[in-house]
Amino acid sequence: MTADDVVLVGVDGSAPSLRGLDWAAAHAAVHGRRLYLVCSYSIPSFSTAALDGGYAALDDTAIQQGARAVLEEAEARVLRTGVPVTSDVATGDAAAVLIELSRGAATVVVGTRGRGGFAERLLGTVSSALPAHAHCPTVVVPSRQASAASPEVTGPARPVRRIVVGVDGSPAAEAALEHAIVEAETWGAELTAVAGVPMGSGSGLLAWLPAAQDHEQVLRDVAEGLDVVVDRALVEHPGLQVRRHVLDGTGAALLTEFSTAVDLVVVGSRGRGGFAGLLLGSTSQAVLHHAVCPVMVVRVPARDDEWSPTDVGRRR
Template identity: 65%
Template sequence: MAEDKVVLVGVDGSPESLGAVDWAVARAAREGWRVHILCAYSLPSFTAASLDGGYAALDDRAIRAGAQAVVDEAVARAQQAGVAVTSSLETGDPAGVLVDLSADAALAVVGTRGGGGFADRLLGTVSSALPAHAKCPTVIVPRHTTGAAFTPVKRIVVGVDGSGSAHKAVRRAVREAEAWDAELTAVAAVPMSTGSGALAWLPAAVDRQQVLADVRAGLDHAVAEALEGHSGVAVSRHALDGNAAELLAEFSTAVDLVVVGSRGRGGFAGLLLGSTSQAVLSHAACPVMVVPARAKDDDSAVTRSNVPWERA
């Protein structure tokens, strides 16, 4: 049931994390999902020096009070949209907490600083840990630079490289297009031009148009498979000569959401661990959804009873 599905949002009080709340609320409202707002923190690993030259145990009450204020602000913001909202404070490594809870969420959402990295105060190493290890799709919402809202999502582009992970990303992109009633474009990129591209070594005698035709055929197959059961979604398709990350970053200036798969074997090999992923996440002008290979296709409901939104 829709009410059993949860969008998990990590917050730290920064404008970027509040932007993530706005995106999560808009997505949840499309299908009656719940939003769970979470602030996770861990105590510093050192002991504070006292004025008398000794050492004092660190009192976490002030830290917890500050974290609660962050959560309260985000909850008040989310409730204005009329969606169901729960919240919690969690102690421990923020990355580990979010990765663990992602197993029972339909979607996880966090914000970025807009300068290429995630909000330092929020998650630290989550900039790589959450999208790389999450059990559900993760949306990374960048800083607003134009003042225009990232929602509603009207145009979506998904990157396809022929891998099983990319096929999963296409299926999720179709699902998002259906939920948002958005236009969807699927793009497959093959770097064949002269230079340092992966296929720049191809001899001149190779029919590059045939290579693109083969890529287009694979793209058509992936899209056709993803559209089964979703006949109301129309998908534009483009097989292009170029660098995948650069092309997706360029597309991101004209669309509202970029969808990519992780752990692919082609243009997105090593996503979230290599140069392609870092380029997409660092330079995208709109939110990016990373769909892990392990993600569920059906947005299935929670299965554990000890998740914080069930305790709320």
């Protein structure tokens, strides 16, 4: 088995994580991959400084048994789909465990209820640790896609029939576009590439431009740049049609709005070292927090040749 064969899934037995598991199983089935399920836990400890200056760990037997029970339930759920599955119990911080294991996976999938829940614990208060550091694309599956009345209902995952990808001219967005193309071909889905240009008066990025024709020129330039980026990505995929839209608004707002009408949002995020590496870009972070369909975050390492936000209309 190689990394291309594996979909890594974090499970904890909650309804949101089971919804993520169902989506991962459907994803693995269409890609011809196997699932690798991981349930992780941290061993509690307490200070014994008053006695001997050290620390004592509690007996983790019951915790480990509980984790194995979670995995047995999850494996049984997957086996009904016919997708090959293996599982392991791991000790340690859940995010750190999945980040390290993502080195050997094609995709890592977690579920979230939007606030709180498994993925929220993984991603931290800024919902960024896993997508910002994973070594493969991360998919976060919100349980609120099920229904507004019953946000934690689980069941067979909805097939991916419509995909939207954000394109802004950055290397991360181009990597996201490449992954979106593969997903569209694999699922037989419609693919739409969207570039956002904030045009609103006052706070819009184009508010400083002196005349209406300048605004129109920027839109034309961005549309031309979007065509160049998409056409270049389609050279190896001549049979795929990609819709292109340049719209008024920020990438985060547009992709979040599209998430109500599509089955998968794909967004890029540039990885960084140091403190900045703890954070996702503002677009990917906002989309993760507010989207109502699964979101795939494609992370690429930061490069020395920095790009400009207007590059979607200039990179040729």
